Amino acid sequence: MSNITGDLALFNELVEALLNEEDKNPVADRIEADKLYESIDLSLNNSAMVDDEFKKVLREVLVSTPKTATNLFFNQLFGGRQGKAVLGDLLAVMLNNSMYTYKVAGPQVGIEQEIIRQSCDLVGYGAESNGTFPTGGSMSNYMALVMGRDAKDPSSRAEGVRKPLIAYTSKESHYSNAKNASFAGFGRNNVRYIEADKEGRMIPEKLEEQINKDIADGFIPTYVTSTAGTTVLGAFDPIDKIADITEKHNIWLHVDGAYCGSLIFSEKYKHLLKGMERSDSFSYNAHKMIGTPMTCSIILVKDKKYLHGSFSNDADYLYQTDGDDFNLGKTSFQCGRRNDALKFWTLWKSVGTDGLRDIVDQQFYLADVCLEYIRSNPDYTLYSFDDSISVCFNYKNIDPVTLCTALYEHQITVVGFGSFNDDTFLRLVTINATNTKEDLLNFFKVMEEFVDKNPEKLV
Amino acid sequence: MSNITGDLALFNELVEALLNEEDKNPVADRIEADKLYESIDLSLNNSAMVDDEFKKVLREVLVSTPKTATNLFFNQLFGGRQGKAVLGDLLAVMLNNSMYTYKVAGPQVGIEQEIIRQSCDLVGYGAESNGTFPTGGSMSNYMALVMGRDAKDPSSRAEGVRKPLIAYTSKESHYSNAKNASFAGFGRNNVRYIEADKEGRMIPEKLEEQINKDIADGFIPTYVTSTAGTTVLGAFDPIDKIADITEKHNIWLHVDGAYCGSLIFSEKYKHLLKGMERSDSFSYNAHKMIGTPMTCSIILVKDKKYLHGSFSNDADYLYQTDGDDFNLGKTSFQCGRRNDALKFWTLWKSVGTDGLRDIVDQQFYLADVCLEYIRSNPDYTLYSFDDSISVCFNYKNIDPVTLCTALYEHQITVVGFGSFNDDTFLRLVTINATNTKEDLLNFFKVMEEFVDKNPEKLV
Numbered sequence: 001m002s003n004i005t006g007d008l009a010l011f012n013e014l015v016e017a018l019l020n021e022e023d024k025n026p027v028a029d030r031i032e033a034d035k036l037y038e039s040i041d042l043s044l045n046n047s048a049m050v051d052d053e054f055k056k057v058l059r060e061v062l063v064s065t066p067k068t069a070t071n072l073f074f075n076q077l078f079g080g081r082q083g084k085a086v087l088g089d090l091l092a093v094m095l096n097n098s099m100y101t102y103k104v105a106g107p108q109v110g111i112e113q114e115i116i117r118q119s120c121d122l123v124g125y126g127a128e129s130n131g132t133f134p135t136g137g138s139m140s141n142y143m144a145l146v147m148g149r150d151a152k153d154p155s156s157r158a159e160g161v162r163k164p165l166i167a168y169t170s171k172e173s174h175y176s177n178a179k180n181a182s183f184a185g186f187g188r189n190n191v192r193y194i195e196a197d198k199e200g201r202m203i204p205e206k207l208e209e210q211i212n213k214d215i216a217d218g219f220i221p222t223y224v225t226s227t228a229g230t231t232v233l234g235a236f237d238p239i240d241k242i243a244d245i246t247e248k249h250n251i252w253l254h255v256d257g258a259y260c261g262s263l264i265f266s267e268k269y270k271h272l273l274k275g276m277e278r279s280d281s282f283s284y285n286a287h288k289m290i291g292t293p294m295t296c297s298i299i300l301v302k303d304k305k306y307l308h309g310s311f312s313n314d315a316d317y318l319y320q321t322d323g324d325d326f327n328l329g330k331t332s333f334q335c336g337r338r339n340d341a342l343k344f345w346t347l348w349k350s351v352g353t354d355g356l357r358d359i360v361d362q363q364f365y366l367a368d369v370c371l372e373y374i375r376s377n378p379d380y381t382l383y384s385f386d387d388s389i390s391v392c393f394n395y396k397n398i399d400p401v402t403l404c405t406a407l408y409e410h411q412i413t414v415v416g417f418g419s420f421n422d423d424t425f426l427r428l429v430t431i432n433a434t435n436t437k438e439d440l441l442n443f444f445k446v447m448e449e450f451v452d453k454n455p456e457k458l459v
Numbered sequence: 460m461s462n463i464t465g466d467l468a469l470f471n472e473l474v475e476a477l478l479n480e481e482d483k484n485p486v487a488d489r490i491e492a493d494k495l496y497e498s499i500d501l502s503l504n505n506s507a508m509v510d511d512e513f514k515k516v517l518r519e520v521l522v523s524t525p526k527t528a529t530n531l532f533f534n535q536l537f538g539g540r541q542g543k544a545v546l547g548d549l550l551a552v553m554l555n556n557s558m559y560t561y562k563v564a565g566p567q568v569g570i571e572q573e574i575i576r577q578s579c580d581l582v583g584y585g586a587e588s589n590g591t592f593p594t595g596g597s598m599s600n601y602m603a604l605v606m607g608r609d610a611k612d613p614s615s616r617a618e619g620v621r622k623p624l625i626a627y628t629s630k631e632s633h634y635s636n637a638k639n640a641s642f643a644g645f646g647r648n649n650v651r652y653i654e655a656d657k658e659g660r661m662i663p664e665k666l667e668e669q670i671n672k673d674i675a676d677g678f679i680p681t682y683v684t685s686t687a688g689t690t691v692l693g694a695f696d697p698i699d700k701i702a703d704i705t706e707k708h709n710i711w712l713h714v715d716g717a718y719c720g721s722l723i724f725s726e727k728y729k730h731l732l733k734g735m736e737r738s739d740s741f742s743y744n745a746h747k748m749i750g751t752p753m754t755c756s757i758i759l760v761k762d763k764k765y766l767h768g769s770f771s772n773d774a775d776y777l778y779q780t781d782g783d784d785f786n787l788g789k790t791s792f793q794c795g796r797r798n799d800a801l802k803f804w805t806l807w808k809s810v811g812t813d814g815l816r817d818i819v820d821q822q823f824y825l826a827d828v829c830l831e832y833i834r835s836n837p838d839y840t841l842y843s844f845d846d847s848i849s850v851c852f853n854y855k856n857i858d859p860v861t862l863c864t865a866l867y868e869h870q871i872t873v874v875g876f877g878s879f880n881d882d883t884f885l886r887l888v889t890i891n892a893t894n895t896k897e898d899l900l901n902f903f904k905v906m907e908e909f910v911d912k913n914p915e916k917l918v
Contacts, residue, residue: 004545007543008474011549011550012467015550018553033568042570044573044577044812046812048813054808058550058805061566062554064565065565065567066564068563069555075562077795083463083465086553093548093549093552094474094477095477096528096540098537098753103867104525104527104535105524106487107499107520107524108524109492110501111501114503115503135793135797137795139594139792158641158646160620160649175794178772182615187614187615187619188617294557295796311638335595335635336596336746337595337753337754339753345501348503349503349513349517350508351507352504352508354506355507414563
């Protein structure tokens with residue numbers, strides 16, 4: 001029905017146009033949300049579209065889509081483009097395997113398992129460890145929560161949740177913790193948000209106080225998330241001290257490293273994850289610090305029996321050959337599952353573990369460039385701390401919400417804002433390792449120029 | 460850090476090799492699972508790899524990965540390659556947007572919403588409907604289960620599951636129903652598997668009997684899955700009759716159309732979905748019948764307030780501009796989310812709704828080709844029925860498990876087996892719409908030749 005060679009040629013033509021456009025306009029020409037449908041013909045119709053018209057509208061879509069790979073995109077906890085990872089993901093589209101069985105995924109199973117095995121070694125988990133590729137950081141946290149629930153209250157799997165199970169996390173943790181508690185039958189109100197210190201790290205003493213209070217009140221402390229890289233400040237909860245508490249009370253400890261768990265690759269910064277080998281599960285997103293295309297999330301479990309216990313299911317029509325270790329559907333939430341491993345493997349294979357270390361370390365170097373710039377310039381107020389790739393600041397006391405919206409609407413740069421305690425500020429994320437010192441200094445330059453020349457747009 | 464142009468050139472070179480290999484060997488040379496790691500160098504090491512060696516190992520991986528796009532792959536509920544959908548997914552890799560906010564996804568939000576709006580129209584849902592793109596059919600069913608739970612027992616969201624909630628599905632439904640009941644706090648034992656008739660369809664009278672019994676026993680009937688295309692036989696539960704019961708008892712009705720919900724595009728076959736507009740939610744996988752790359756799952760909800768009620772969450776650091784209708788993270792399980800919509804949109808935009816109809820109808824035509832062949836040949840026993848793209852049969856009474864394993868191991872064709880009641884049989888899925896009548900007749904030819912020439916391999 002379709003000539004794939006022709007479609008690949010069209011892909012190459014459109015990508016060339018996209019790359020040129022990225023060079024020319026690193027920030028996309030923004031279409032106001034309420035004018036979207038009148039600006040581009042996104043409509044789907046009964047009849048086929050003539051090839052030339054199809055190409056034209058597709059080009060319009062590409063040009064007006066926010067550009068996440070350029071050196072002026074700092075808005076999110078991802079950005080940039082690692083070529084070898086892009087290569088792997090493009091190939092995954094062509095191969096289109098499903099990761100549930102060895103019969104249909106073949107060596108891709110080994111690719112996934114090799115990443116998991118090496119990652120477990122880096123975390124310091126032992127021979128019983130294993131893992132899987134969830135669909136993102138929220139799903140990683142969810143799988144950990146379900147395992148923690150089933151470990152503490154094994155009857156919940158067959159009979160349902162009937163007990164007052166409690167989950168703990170810090171006030172600075174990711175919002176999926178609240179949603180997940182609802183999904184898994186705990187209920188949102190049964191999440192305790194533990195206070196953070198002045199640098200955004202969970203205070204272990206407050207955690208233990210709360211656990212003791214809950215036990216006294218007849219609740220069942222079940223699960224703790226320790227965050228490695230909080231969403232706003234990029235702070236690291238003290239895993240080692242938290243593990244002292246979870247081990248004492250027999251509570252599942254998960255390390256949510258969606259943002260900064262990739263520090264397992266850095267000799268220089270992995271001390272921020274001290275104690276991680278004492279956790280029960282650990283997750284990180286290679287589509288964040290490592291820079292693969294979305295999504296590439298990995299959850300590691302110290303004892304794989306919990307992964308099997310909570311997620312396996314028999315299905316004769318599906319698991320027809322080869323052993324359980326090769327039929328990965330037995331340890332995943334999903335049935336059919338996209339190949340999210342190949343892109344990470346092509347990058348890792350190509351640059352080596354040493355190359356991944358360099359990718360991670362580069363981001364801290366870029367953050368230091370920013371910190372130095374900000375600290376040496378009295379027009380700035382700094383709100384973030386060392387050892388973080390989230391650089392938080394305000395410029396000339398301009399309202400950060402107004403400023404970052406204006407920067408976006410005028411195609412200057414894409415950056416977001418965040419809040420901690422009573423402060424709100426710009427949050428610049430130095431997560432694109434393909435950026436250089438000059439790229440970051442350029443960010444400050446274009447922002448300052450915009451502010452100084454357009455005071456009327458910032459009131 | 461990386462020259463993307465060079466990596467794109469390498470992609471093109473490798474794809475050419477892959478397409479040639481598919482022509483030459485439509486079934487991959489299978490590596491035994493226990494010999495995988497000694498056959499290909501999948502290891503990840505500290506040092507970077509020289510480009511030539513990297514290319515060599517990547518080529519080996521591609522050649523030995525099971526080929527899902529050829530005319531001899533019938534194993535799974537997907538297969539083939541729709542060129543315009545491949546184009547869209549390759550572009551999605553390059554764009555690398557996350558679908559949570561309009562700020563970062565821009566017109567891709569409109570692309571997703573246009574697919575959802577048109578799909579809701581085809582199902583017959585009204586103005587209050589909406590939907591999202593979950594990560595697969597299991598997740599679609601899970602989201603429906605959570606919405607059904609929260610609709611019946613609103614306190615479960617905040618306070619946790621504390622009541623004996625019951626879910627219903629047929630014995631022939633997908634295994635995710637059991638897993639999901641565990642994940643959502645119902646418990647696996649609180650799923651009732653309703654008997655199916657001799658063609659594999661849920662018997663509505665048995666459903667109502669069970670509901671009445673549960674009410675009498677103090678349970679709370681909460682959720683029913685009606686399957687549109689069961690996993691083995693491809694059967695359709697009678698939605699209209701099931702809706703009579705769920706409406707009467709105020710129970711959430713979900714239509715699991717992961718496999719065959721794409722019949723919404725077929726004038727000729729959509730009668731198999733009669734009553735679908737009475738359901739509360741409806742899901743289908745465009746990566747199955749429509750033939751997009753993995754994954755492209757869509758869940759539609761008749762009243763979007765349930766989608767918001769169960770899945771929304773405030774996150775100031777994320778949802779910074781534009782309204783809720785454009786910030787899709789407010790209605791998804793995930794936070795960061797891959798763009799799974801573009802591939803479907805490029806195909807739909809290009810071939811039109813009429814083209815999607817042709818893709819769907821072609822699969823029933825191919826199934827009819829197979830049924831006719833089997834019925835006219837006394838060496839075959841047929842186990843499946845009309846109006847299904849799962850063609851189930853045995854040949855010369857050969858054990859189907861032995862046969863399909865031998866066909867796979869000898870690179871003849873990739874096909875699976877299934878069971879219904881006491882019978883086990885080969886299951887040929889005519890889901891690759893790029894196949895022709897000749898491709899299907901060729902399947903029978905190569906299978907018969909293999910059997911007739913290799914009797915010793917089938918004992």
